[in-house]
Amino acid sequence: MDLFEELRGLGVNIDEGLNRLGGNEALYKRLLGTFTKSIKSYSLNPDFGSDEYVEITEKAHAIKGVSGNLSITPIYEAYSQIVSLMRCDQPDKAKDVLKNVLPVQDKIVNCIEKYM
Amino acid sequence: MNKDKTILIVDDMEINRMILAEIFKDNYNIIEACDGKQAIDVINAVPDISAVLLDMVMPGVDGLGVLKEMNKKGKIKLIPVFLITAAEDEKMLLEGYNLGAVDIIQKPFMPHFLKHRINNVIELYGHRNELEKIVGEQVERLNSMNKSMIEILATAVEFRDCESGEHVRRICNLTRLLMTEVSNRYPEYYLPEPEIEKVVTSSILHDMGKIAIPDSILNKPGKLTKEEFEIMKQHTVRGYEFLRQFPNVMDEGIFNYSCDICRHHHERWDGRGYPDGLSGDDISIWAQVVSVADVYDALTSERVYKKAFSHDTAVKMIKNGECGTFNPKIIEVFEDIMNRT
Numbered sequence: 415m416d417l418f419e420e421l422r423g424l425g426v427n428i429d430e431g432l433n434r435l436g437g438n439e440a441l442y443k444r445l446l447g448t449f450t451k452s453i454k455s456y457s458l459n460p461d462f463g464s465d466e467y468v469e470i471t472e473k474a475h476a477i478k479g480v481s482g483n484l485s486i487t488p489i490y491e492a493y494s495q496i497v498s499l500m501r502c503d504q505p506d507k508a509k510d511v512l513k514n515v516l517p518v519q520d521k522i523v524n525c526i527e528k529y530m
Numbered sequence: 531m532n533k534d535k536t537i538l539i540v541d542d543m544e545i546n547r548m549i550l551a552e553i554f555k556d557n558y559n560i561i562e563a564c565d566g567k568q569a570i571d572v573i574n575a576v577p578d579i580s581a582v583l584l585d586m587v588m589p590g591v592d593g594l595g596v597l598k599e600m601n602k603k604g605k606i607k608l609i610p611v612f613l614i615t616a617a618e619d620e621k622m623l624l625e626g627y628n629l630g631a632v633d634i635i636q637k638p639f640m641p642h643f644l645k646h647r648i649n650n651v652i653e654l655y656g657h658r659n660e661l662e663k664i665v666g667e668q669v670e671r672l673n674s675m676n677k678s679m680i681e682i683l684a685t686a687v688e689f690r691d692c693e694s695g696e697h698v699r700r701i702c703n704l705t706r707l708l709m710t711e712v713s714n715r716y717p718e719y720y721l722p723e724p725e726i727e728k729v730v731t732s733s734i735l736h737d738m739g740k741i742a743i744p745d746s747i748l749n750k751p752g753k754l755t756k757e758e759f760e761i762m763k764q765h766t767v768r769g770y771e772f773l774r775q776f777p778n779v780m781d782e783g784i785f786n787y788s789c790d791i792c793r794h795h796h797e798r799w800d801g802r803g804y805p806d807g808l809s810g811d812d813i814s815i816w817a818q819v820v821s822v823a824d825v826y827d828a829l830t831s832e833r834v835y836k837k838a839f840s841h842d843t844a845v846k847m848i849k850n851g852e853c854g855t856f857n858p859k860i861i862e863v864f865e866d867i868m869n870r871t
Contacts, residue, residue, distance in 0.1 A: 434641050435552050445545050452545065475587055479616035480545045482638035490638070494616075501619070 417443065417529040424488065424522050431485035442484075447530045449484055450523045453477060460512045464505070471500040474508075488518050535580040535652065536561060540569040540596065541614070542588040546637070550583055550614070553641050554648075566591025570599045579609050580652045584631075586615040586622065594622070597629035606630035608659065610651045614639065676780055677731050684734045687741050690748060697827060698734045704823035705733040711863045712819060719815045719859075725783065729816040732787035736795045736820050739769025751834045766793050766805045787816055795820045798854040811857075818857050822864055825853045841868070 418428045418439075435441050456473045478493040492515035499508035536559040539550045544564070551560045561576065563569040565588050573579060573596075582600075586593035593613055600606040606629070613626045616637040623634050632651055635644060684698045709729050713721045721729065740748060743765050747758045754762060770793035777785055794808060794817035801809030803821075829844035839847065845868050847853055849861060856864075 434549060434638070436641070438552060441548070441552055445548060448545050448548075452543070472587065472589075475616060476543055479585075479637045480543050482616060483546055483549050485638065497616075498618075 417446075417526065420525050421446075421486075421522065424518070424525060426522065427485035427487050431483075434483065434485065443529070445484060446526045449480060449486070450526050450530075452480060453489075453519065453523060458512060460509045460516070462505075462509070467500060467505060470505075470508075471497060474500065486522060489515065489522065492518070533557065533559065535559065536576065536578065537648075538563060538569065538572055538576075538579050538582045540564075540566065540582065540588075540593075541585040543585075546585065546614075553645060557649075565589065566593065566596045569596050573600060573605055573609070574603065580655070581648055582609055582611045583614050583648070584611055586613055586617045586626065594625055594629060597626060597631060601629060608655075610655050612648060612651075673781070676784075677734075680731060680734050680780070680784075684738065687737060690740065690745065697831065700827050701733050701736065701820065701823050702730050704826060705820055706730045707867050708819045708823060708860065708863060709816065711867060712815065712860060715863060716859055721815075728781065728783045729787050729791075729819070732784050732791050732816070733820045733823065735769070735773065735788045736791050736824060737765065737769065738772055738788075738792055739765035739767065741772070742768040749834050753835065763796070763804050766796055769793070790814050791817050791820050793817075795824055797821070799857050800855040803854060818860055822848065822856055822860055826864075829853070 422428050432439065432442050435445075456477060458470060458473055458477075462470050474493045474496040478490060478497055481487075481489040481493060492511055495511045496508045496515075499505070499511065535557075537554050538561045539547050539554075540563045541547045541550070542565055547562045547564070551562065554560060558580065561572055561579075563572050567590055569582070569584070570591065573582070582596075584593045584596055591599075593615070597606065597611060600609070600611065610632045611630065613623070613631045613634045614637060615623075615634065617623065618636075626634060633647060635647070681698065688697055706726065709721065709726045710723075712719050713726060743762060747754065747761055750758065770789050773785070773789050773792055779785075780788070791814075793805065794813055797803035797806065797808045797813045797817065798821075799810060799813070799818070801807050803813075825848060826844055829839045829847060830841060832838040845865065848856070849865065
């Protein structure tokens with residue numbers, strides 16, 4: 415198994431992501447590596463308080479944009495939901511989505527790191 | 531292709547910048563900015579940016595902030611801006627359009643569509659900017675030709691008056707100096723610079739009506755009789771009537787200034803001038819200015835009926851009201867300009 419195959423198994427749309435980069439596999443791998451660093455630096459905690467709403471929304475928005483462009487679909491879909499819920503003043507539902515996506519996110523990040 | 535063109539990519543997320551750079555690097559020079567402030571610095575410093583790919587949500591100065599700054603500097607009309615965003619806030623996106631963004635592209639984007647949309651708009655802007663440049667040059671050429679035609683016409687009239695055409699050029703120069711200074715010094719007489727230039731061009735035609743005055747009067751070596759002077763005075767109205775027949779030959783502004791100057795450049799501040807006996811500021815400021823320029827030039831030039839007065843004598847005569855009363859504010863400016871020369 416290689417990186418792309420494993421990520422496919424985790425729901426990442428490798429073909430779409432590669433297509434976005436004109437088929438440049440080396441660059442795609444490099445960007446996946448950069449993605450793991452970025453997402454770790456954002457570290458969203460599902461127990462966030464009301465004073466963190468703006469910050470959480472901005473971070474989720476950034477993760478949504480990047481994961482969408484790299485076609486890391488499970489993360490993109492979850493963070494799209496989180497952003498929408500936060501903007502609709504539904505932080506509890508956003509927390510649930512965040513709790514559910516974090517294990518998936520960890521798996522994807524660990525997988526990428528294994529091949530770096 | 532297009533490698534002479536530059537795209538500015540603005541996004542706080544390095545990955546997004548790298549993906550966009552990868553898409554466009556073969557065809558364009560790429561400049562990256564990691565926030566709105568850096569983007570503004572690049573836009574102000576680098577000429578000929580062909581397009582800006584702008585993220586909306588960024589810390590510090592965001593995408594809307596960049597658009598606002600580009601509006602302030604007039605750059606938004608020259609450079610197409612694409613908002614590339616994951617944001618779905620309708621109000622914010624609409625504000626982006628209102629601030630001049632040409633298109634909004636949602637993340638994640640489809641690279642082929644993105645390429646085509648951006649290439650097409652860059653081409654369009656390129657053509658439009660080129661066309662505007664050509665039209666600007668043509669307008670300038672037409673204005674210049676228009677002015678030349680006016681000068682030729684006025685010089686033909688001057689030749690009948692045994693003048694060489696230098697008179698109109700001197701009137702132009704003095705009109706420009708006086709009008710500019712009067713406009714700067716007195717807010718009530720303010721005219722923007724392009725309007726002052728139109729007044730200057732119009733001053734060329736001030737004596738147009740002399741074309742209708744018989745040679746025997748125009749070139750009479752001695753003093754005119756009362757009857758002859760009455761005929762001579764008609765050059766103001768005749769010039770005005772002549773020009774009024776050609777409203778479409780020249781720029782509308784020049785046409786209006788010319789007609790007014792032609793008719794009223796012999797009016798005087800105290801109402802004792804001709805043909806309408808206007809007084810004070812009932813006489814337009816441009817006609818007042820040309821009056822002073824015309825009188826000064828007439829005094830300091832030799833004519834068939836008189837020798838030229840010296841500069842100092844001419845200034846003194848105008849100041850003392852020997853050639854009629856003028857607006858004191860114009861006389862003040864006139865004296866200052868004459869003291870400088």
